[in-house]
Amino acid sequence: MDLSADVAVCKAAVRNRQSKIVASRHLEQVLAHAENQLAATGARRPTEVLPLYKKFLKVEEHRLRLKHQAGHGGREICAHRADLVDVLLRYVFGAASTTTRPAEASSGPLALIALGGYGRGELNPFSDIDVMLLHRQGAKKISPQIEEMVEQVLYLLWDSGFKVGHSTRSIKEAIAQANRDMLTKTAMLESRFLAGDAELAREFREQFRSKCVQGHEREYVEMRMQDQVARHKKFGDSVYLQEPHVKSGCGGLRDYQNLLWMTYFKEGSLSTNQLVGKDWLSETDQRRIERAYDFLLRLRTDLHYATGRATDILHLNLQEQIAQRLNYSLGNGQLRSEALMRDYFEHTRNIFRVTERITAQFVSGHVTSRTRSLFSFLPLIRPDKTPVGGSFFIRNKQLHPDRRDLFRKDPEQMMRAFQLIQEYVLDLSPEGADLVSRSLEQVTRTYQYARGPREIFRAILSRKGEVGRVLRAMHRVDFLGRYIPEFGQLTCLVQHEFLHRYTADEHTLVCIDKLDAVLETDDPKLMAYRKIFEQLDDPFVLYLALLLHDTGKAVGARPHSEASALFAQRVAT
Numbered sequence: 001m002d003l004s005a006d007v008a009v010c011k012a013a014v015r016n017r018q019s020k021i022v023a024s025r026h027l028e029q030v031l032a033h034a035e036n037q038l039a040a041t042g043a044r045r046p047t048e049v050l051p052l053y054k055k056f057l058k059v060e061e062h063r064l065r066l067k068h069q070a071g072h073g074g075r076e077i078c079a080h081r082a083d084l085v086d087v088l089l090r091y092v093f094g095a096a097s098t099t100t101r102p103a104e105a106s107s108g109p110l111a112l113i114a115l116g117g118y119g120r121g122e123l124n125p126f127s128d129i130d131v132m133l134l135h136r137q138g139a140k141k142i143s144p145q146i147e148e149m150v151e152q153v154l155y156l157l158w159d160s161g162f163k164v165g166h167s168t169r170s171i172k173e174a175i176a177q178a179n180r181d182m183l184t185k186t187a188m189l190e191s192r193f194l195a196g197d198a199e200l201a202r203e204f205r206e207q208f209r210s211k212c213v214q215g216h217e218r219e220y221v222e223m224r225m226q227d228q229v230a231r232h233k234k235f236g237d238s239v240y241l242q243e244p245h246v247k248s249g250c251g252g253l254r255d256y257q258n259l260l261w262m263t264y265f266k267e268g269s270l271s272t273n274q275l276v277g278k279d280w281l282s283e284t285d286q287r288r289i290e291r292a293y294d295f296l297l298r299l300r301t302d303l304h305y306a307t308g309r310a311t312d313i314l315h316l317n318l319q320e321q322i323a324q325r326l327n328y329s330l331g332n333g334q335l336r337s338e339a340l341m342r343d344y345f346e347h348t349r350n351i352f353r354v355t356e357r358i359t360a361q362f363v364s365g366h367v368t369s370r371t372r373s374l375f376s377f378l379p380l381i382r383p384d385k386t387p388v389g390g391s392f393f394i395r396n397k398q399l400h401p402d403r404r405d406l407f408r409k410d411p412e413q414m415m416r417a418f419q420l421i422q423e424y425v426l427d428l429s430p431e432g433a434d435l436v437s438r439s440l441e442q443v444t445r446t447y448q449y450a451r452g453p454r455e456i457f458r459a460i461l462s463r464k465g466e467v468g469r470v471l472r473a474m475h476r477v478d479f480l481g482r483y484i485p486e487f488g489q490l491t492c493l494v495q496h497e498f499l500h501r502y503t504a505d506e507h508t509l510v511c512i513d514k515l516d517a518v519l520e521t522d523d524p525k526l527m528a529y530r531k532i533f534e535q536l537d538d539p540f541v542l543y544l545a546l547l548l549h550d551t552g553k554a555v556g557a558r559p560h561s562e563a564s565a566l567f568a569q570r571v572a573t
Contacts, residue, residue, distance in 0.1 A: 027083050030060060038091045045099045046092045046156040053088065054160055060084050061125075065305065071327070074297025078122040085118065085129060086194060088160075089153070093195040096152040100145050108136045109197030110146055112153070113204070116165070119190040120257075120270070124300050126310035129157060130165040130187060134200055137170060163310070171204050178212045182223045185212055186261055190270065209268075217265045224262050225359060228255065239348045240492075240503050246300050247312040251348025253300070255355045256293045262359075275358070282438050285354050292347035299344065302326060314344070332555065338494040345492035345503055353476060360430040389420050398429040407435055411442035414479060415453040419460055422470040428477075436477045443482040457483070461543040464533065465519035468512040471547070475509065486567040487547060489554030504550050511546050544572065 037056045046053065064084070068077050093112050116130040117123065133150050135142060150168055157164045169177065178185040188208055193201035213220075235241075235249040247253045260270045272290065275281035302325055303311050306318060314322070323336035330336060385393040385400070391413055393400050399421050401407065407414050414436055421428055428436070447453060460470055474480035481488025493504035502510060518526060518533050536542065551567040552560030 026080050027087075029063075030080075030084055030087050033060065034087050034091060044095065046095050046152050047159065050156065050159055053092070053156060057084070057088065057160060064125075068298070068301055068305070069325075074294045074299070074301060075122070077301055078124060078297050081123040081125070081127075082114075082118060082121040085123060085162075086114075089131070089157075090195045092153055092156050093149075096149045097196075100148045100152070108143075109200045110135050110149065111196040111198070111200040111204070112194040113201060114192040114194050116187040116190060119187070119192040121192070122297065124297070124310070125304035126163070127304075128165050128310075129162045131194070132166070132174065132188075132191070133168045134174065134196075134204055135168065135170055136200065142168065171200075171207055174204060175207055175211050178208065179216070182220070182227070185220070188212070189261060189264060213265055213268075220265050221262050224258055228258055228359070239352050240345055240506050243313055243315050244344065244348070245312050246296055246303065246314055249348070251292075251350070251352030251355075253293065253296050255351050256289060256296075259355045259358060280358055280361070281354070282434075285350075285437065288350040289354050292351045295343065295347045296351075299326070333553075334494075341494040342492045342503075345494070349492060357430045357433055361434075388424065389416060392417065392420060394424065394426060395429070397426055399424070399426045399432055400429045401432050401435055404435060407439035407442065411439065411447055412450070412452045412456075414439060414442070415456040415483075418470050418474055418479070419456050421473060422460055422463060422466055428473055433477050436479055440478060440482050443479065448483060448485075453483070458540055461547075462538050462540045464536075464539050465516045467539075467543050468509060468516045471512060472509055475505065481505075484547070484571060486551040486554075486571055490550060493554060495553070504553055508547060508550055511549075512543065515543070515546060541572075 034056065037052060040052075061084075064077055064080055067080070089112060097110075111134040113119070113132040113134055114130070115132055117127055118130050123129075131153075133146070133153070135146055137143060137146070146168070150166075154164060154166055167174075167177075174188065178188050191201075191205065191208070231248050231254065232250050235245045235252075237250065239250045241249065245252060259275075260272070263272075263274055264270050272281060272286050276283060276286050299314070299322070300312065302322055303314065303318070306322060306325060319337035319340060320335065323340035326340065328336040328339045331339070334342075385395040387393050387402075388399070391402055391406055391410070393402055399417060401413070401417070417428065417432060417436070420426065461467055471480055474483070475491075478488075478491075481491050487505070487508070490504040490508060495502075495504055495507070515533075518529050521527070521530050533539070548567055548571060549564055550560065552562065552564035
């Protein structure tokens with residue numbers, strides 16, 4: 001019996017319970033303050049007592065800023081801010097309902113619904129407040145009473161300094177708009193009832209599920225995948241940008257959210273807990289991407305505070321300031337900004353790596369008993385497979401292990417897998433990459449010095465012009481840094497130097513790519529180097545030296561070349 005998923009869900013439930021206790025204490029304080037400050041406003045129009053609402057917000061926002069400065073988590077602060085806006089809107093909605101003149105005819109029920117990031121319960125300091133006012137009236141014209149209530153709610157938000165996205169719709173109109181536009185459907189997917197008629201809100205959720213989700217699974221997932229590809233291309237198509245986009249860049253907040261949205265369309269839950277287990281997501285990877293998401297929310301909160309506006313680009317001229325504000329310290333030869341950016345790249349790399357792998361599995365039709373039930377609407381792709389290497393097979397130009405416990409029972413096969421993708425010019429399948437990631441604990445010091453893996457690794461580095469792609473495949477699943485810890489220390493190491501545009505690990509891999517390219521170059525300036533390279537009997541030492549040439553930077557050595565030479569000597573012996 002496989003209990004891994006159940007255990008993971010239980011652990012997540014404990015963490016959620018603990019965080020809810022903290023959240024409930026904060027909410028109790030906000031509610032007590034609101035009762036003291038805003039209770040007397042109930043019989044007056046919200047816009048008539050605007051200063052009271054502004055004073056309430058100012059005090060609570062100051063509390064949130066202090067909590068942020070004290071080091072509280074990104075998710076926690078964003079959730080507290082959503083709670084604050086919830087309390088405000090419920091008072092405003094109640095006051096608007098009380099003071100609005102009764103219409104001649106019954107106006108019918110009205111529900112205030114939070115959408116998008118606000119519906120998700122995550123608000124950074126200058127995030128938009130997206131709301132929908134839901135009614136039962138016809139499409140032609142809503143009653144003057146509802147119009148007046150809507151105006152009072154919106155004017156209060158605008159006058160309080162919020163940027164508001166809003167709509168007023170019947171259930172029929174909301175469903176129709178969701179099915180016309182993917183962005184609207186995604187915003188409504190995270191809808192949350194705030195105030196008014198709870199039965200109307202419940203009816204909307206039921207109809208949304210039956211008319212916008214069921215039967216639309218494949219269409220929605222395909223559109224989300226296309227959106228992710230286009231978004232990555234728009235924002236640089238790389239995790240390692242000097243000025244990354246925290247929200248929409250590779251490995252940013254949107255990648256994590258995109259994964260949850262796709263999962264919801266079959267499982268009905270916006271949580272990575274649904275992906276935990278042997279089929280999609282390991283507990284280790286879940287912890288990594290959850291920590292990464294919390295880090296990014298905290299970073300985005302500080303970006304908003306530092307600039308005084310909604311901003312998502314971590315500009316170079318802000319990085320040192322943000323690093324100081326987040327209490328990074330100088331050390332090991334690194335600037336504060338370099339330490340911050342190393343954390344940023346490590347976290348976004350984790351989100352990008354995991355979400356890209358799972359998305360690739362969605363596309364490939366990867367199937368086990370559990371995943372088939374999760375994503376039965378996706379095409380089942382099973383072309384012919386070709387056995388290779390005794391324990392693997394090739395399908396769609398990808399290398400697959402022939403059983404899930406292969407690397408756990410025979411760890412040497414991990415190194416063998418990379419040799420095969422080099423020899424046959426293949427990619428490692430998403431399932432294979434996942435299994436390598438889950439088996440990294442097998443790469444111990446004993447493994448590093450074992451004869452079998454060493455001979456295979458040497459053979460990989462001895463194939464002229466074919467090394468860079470394989471080392472990148474190793475690095476993508478963290479195998480390279482695990483096997484060569486001296487290189488692993490360079491992962492996401494930032495270099496704010498004139499001659500280095502990349503992180504230290506990426507710089508090293510680019511150098512190896514350049515060496516590979518020398519073998520096929522027609523550039524007259526490089527022909528002499530090509531001839532020398534062609535005459536070299538065994539390029540192993542050259543490739544190994546290039547792989548380790550910057551390892552001294554990881555320990556802050558000055559000059560780093562001497563420390564790098566010592567590391568190289570240790571690896572080679």
